[in-house]
Amino acid sequence: MKRVASLLLCACLAAGACTAQGAGDRTVTVFAAASLTESFGALAEEFEAEHPRVRVRLNLAGSSRLAQQIVAGAPADVFASANEATMRTVTEAGRAEHEPRVFATNELAIAVAPGNPHGITSFADLARDELTVVVCAPQVPCGAATERVERASGVTLRPASEEQDVRAVLTKVQAGEADAGVVYGTDVRAAGERVSAVRFPEASRAVNRYPIAVLTGAEQPEPARWFTEFVLGPTARKRLLEAGFGAP
């Protein structure tokens, strides 16, 4: 019953028809990078357990798309981006309440089929002719990082496709359509048994730093600040490290 009520509440909020205060609960809307899907899902639950009157509503998608939506006036309270360049879109539009703070870092890894049947051991291997490689488009953070690694290593990839977010790349590898995909190390870990990871040293040349900020015009500025502090705090740090993120 409670579940149904909270679902209804969410629907209400989405429609902008009523506010959370009416029911005594407060809902904070968090826009977060697709690569944070599992981590923020778990963090939101822990946060809600600590703050019983506050609900966290997550909107997970490619960071660049989320940033565009926020600049266009999307009703979000908090933004967690997969890189600082994308966060800058939001700060330059005057929508960040404070200087964004980095809460995690992430490195690229190569996702391959379980057991690595093609014997991929380095980033340079991805340039092999017979391999179907899928990457992120340069417009999104994981694609920007991939480009930096290409420049740093002097390896030029000829991808079969440039996807819009890191999860789409992972899906193509899981489906067996791509032999290898360049994603974040955390994505490979989240995918469990369905893919294997190949780590490569050049990844350290393009470490993504994940900033978080409370947004100006937030409908729930107070819980938004609590959530942001929570993500920057020790409990969240522990969870993020477990998920494979690096410390800032």
Next chain:
Amino acid sequence: MPWPLWIPAALGLALVALPVAGLLLRADLARLPGLLTTPAALHALRLSLLTAALSTLACLLLGVPLAVVLARARLRGVRLLRAVVLLPLVLPPVVGGLALLYLLGRNGFLGYLLAVTAGVRVPFTTAAVVLAQTFVAMPFLVVSLEGALRGAGADYERVAATLGARPLTAFRRVTVPLLLPAIGSGAVLSFARALGEFGATITFAGSLQGVTRTLPLEVYTKAEVDTDSAVALSLLLVVVAVLVIAIARPRAWEGTR
């Protein structure tokens, strides 16, 4: 005509026209030529026109016989067949893309066969784009043709048969000419639908400049970072679509009246 009809009619028109007007208002008209002639935009436009034309051709080659069979065959189960053929009309395009992937992808049975026997890979190629577009566009052709076939009746064909024409001759010399206007309008509809195809393409063919990134995919890619050029490309799509419908459709319709 009862006057109260004007109110919902106007609302209906507004629902379609106002968002397009919004797009126009948002567009930076001074920068429009520059935004539309970037290499990425030109690649996408060329690819879109090429693939939509090819898939229209495929729709014609496969869809015309299919419509004739559905309208004329006296078989049990034609009704079910029709439901299957029209499925892409109601399915979300992403589902179509997945379905194609599980048939022609590397782990799909046909895809596996093609890879092993001919060394051919379908996903991530321009051919995959054409297939995805044909998949979603063909029902439009079949629907408009089937209606015309039923309207036209089979009398002329029967007469041709009594005059000694073989079935194939009757089809070529009688049925097809009768259907030409409907074929024309169906082809235009298919072309327009193929031009706008997005979900099946990105799922089945991926997105790579010059190979699989058609105009709708380019708009999606640009919407991430560069709203101005996304808007410019959207306008281009609107203009092409309006042109296609306005120029070709009424002409195709004239004969059916």
